[in-house]
Amino acid sequence: MKKEKNKLRSHCPVNYGLEAFGDRWALLILRDIIFRGKRTYGEFLKSEEGFATNILATRLEHLVAVGILQRDLDEADGRKDIFSLTEKGLDLIPLILEMVLWSSKYDKDSEAKRIMPLVELIRKDNRKISQKVREKVKRGEGIVRDYLG
Numbered sequence: 622m623k624k625e626k627n628k629l630r631s632h633c634p635v636n637y638g639l640e641a642f643g644d645r646w647a648l649l650i651l652r653d654i655i656f657r658g659k660r661t662y663g664e665f666l667k668s669e670e671g672f673a674t675n676i677l678a679t680r681l682e683h684l685v686a687v688g689i690l691q692r693d694l695d696e697a698d699g700r701k702d703i704f705s706l707t708e709k710g711l712d713l714i715p716l717i718l719e720m721v722l723w724s725s726k727y728d729k730d731s732e733a734k735r736i737m738p739l740v741e742l743i744r745k746d747n748r749k750i751s752q753k754v755r756e757k758v759k760r761g762e763g764i765v766r767d768y769l770g
Contacts, residue, residue: 641687642713646672646680648720651689651710655717655754658763660703661695689713706758714758715751718743739768 653659689710695701725733
């Protein structure tokens with residue numbers, strides 16, 4: 622039985638999150654926007670995890686459809702779309718930062734070790750650092766360069 626489009630399997634809070642952004646590829650798109658300042662299809666396509674073109678297109682469409690991303694035409698090149706986080710997407714920043722903490726604790730080879738100043742700030746006060754990250758992301762900036770140890 623095929624699930625109706627935009628119909629949730631349940632209204633469990635965890636299920637809602639999983640259906641909105643719980644796919645690994647969707648989370649990697651969010652990571653690329655927040656940490657690396659990527660904003661275009663071509664930039665996402667260059668991610669080290671190797672997005673397949675059809676998967677990337679599908680996930681971008683899904684994130685726009687659920688209101689986590691917005692798509693605008695690039696003013697400099699009308700053939701390109703620029704993706705950015707909506708308010709709903711920006712509200713995910715504390716969650717994504719908590720994932721960094723979790724990874725730094727349990728993955729002995731975590732790349733979080735490269736951004737230890739950021740990890741320490743998240744550990745100290747996620748809400749405060751999330752607000753600063755939010756402002757940078759709203760300007761289309763990534764945050765990794767600011768916190769490389």
